[in-house]
Amino acid sequence: MSDDISKRRLGRGLAALIGEMDQPVPVGDNRAVSADRTVPIEFVARNPRNPRRYFDESVLQELAGSIRQHGIVQPVVVRPTERDRYEIIAGERRWRAAQLAGLVEIPVIVRDVDDRTALELAIVENVQRADLNPLExxxxxxxxxxxxxxxxxxxxEIIGKSRSHVANSLRLLKLPDQVRDMLADGSLSAGHARALVSTSDPIPLAKTIAAKGLSVRDAERMAQNSIKAQNDPKPAAGAVSKDSDTIALERSLSDRLGLNVAITHKGGGGQLRINYQSLEQLEEICRLLEAR
Known part of the structure; x- marks a missing residue:
């Protein structure tokens, strides 16, 4: 996309983007196919590319009960796919609950957008409402x-978060499937999972954290001990064990950079190690250092 178009799209605030999507558009505005309308529920299909994968059945049942009493208060946002057929951009939970409630028609807002914009809007909408788990x-x-x-x-810029937030989110995808499943079902938080990314065998650590209900700080200590045991089974002469302040500093730097940071004290000095996985990450580190 051109720089001008990119700036216009990325410059819009998160709230403005969602508000724009959820409001009927005045007649004559060519950004939309139509304003609100009601369509048969069987004419609406889920988007298979929707980042949201998990729907709590008990929450759906509660929402279905509310819909039976009050109807759908907020229309489902859709895009046209073929004649009189639509695909969901935002509102799949409401669509699912409406089916459980036995509705035959649902209110929709139609937006004529491409695949990229539909995916972007779905992510923005879900992130704003905290409807995605960290893995999704x-x-x-x-x-x-x-x-x-x-x-x-x-x-x-699109989601209104820092670049390091995005980088830290992407780091979670390095975890093995079993740990990712625990993250998806809520057994582990994103903070717990980030602490395990750099360990050689995160599965047993994840099980221990979940079973004991450990805090993120406890998880970070476990992860650091695991990494230390792997890389340096015998303490070097003059090495000093990491205290809670050092571990907290490592965590702060890791979160800020979106990269794994390790600090090692040896005597009166020490080492600061930043691990990067791509040239883009290295360039970002250099940019931050030069900016200082």
């Missing part, structure tokens, strides 16, 4: 990067 959020970012050429900086 990361998968959505990965999809935009892989299929539509977004950079981490682009995504940060």
């Amino acid at each position: 959020e990361a998968l959505g970012y990965e999809q935009l990067i892989a299929e539509h050429g977004y950079t981490q900086n682009d995504l940060g």
Whole structure:
């Protein structure tokens, strides 16, 4: 996309983008196919590319009960796919609950957008409402990067988050499936999972964290001890064990950079190590250092 178009799209605030999507557009505005309308529910299909994968059945049942009493208060946002057929951009949970409630028609707002914009809007809508678990959020970012050429900086501007937030989210995809499943079902938080990314065998650590209900700080200590045991089984002469302040500083720097940071004290000095996985990450480190 051109710089001008990119700036116009990325410059719009998150609230403005969602508000724009959820409001009927005045007659004559060529950004929309139509304003609100009601369509048969069987004419609306889910978007298979929607980043949201998990729907709590009990929450759906509660929402279905509310819909039976009050109807759908907020229309489902859709895009046309073929004659009188639509695909959901935002509102799949309402659509699912409406089916459970036995509705035959649902209110919709129609937006004529391409695949990229539909995916972008779905991610923005869900992130704003905290409807995505950390894994779904990361998968959505990965999809935009892989299929539509977004950079981490682009995504940060679109969703109103820092580039490091995006980078930290993407790091979660390095975890093995078993740990990712625990992240998806809520057994682990994003903070727990980030602490495990750099460990050689995160699965047993993840199980221990979940079973004991450990805090993120406890998880970070476990992860650091695991990494230390792997890389340096015998303490070097003059080495000093990491205290809580050092571990907290490592965490702060890791979150700020979106990269794994390790600090090692040896005598009166020490080492600061930043691990990067791509040239883009190295360039970002250099940019931050030069800016200082």
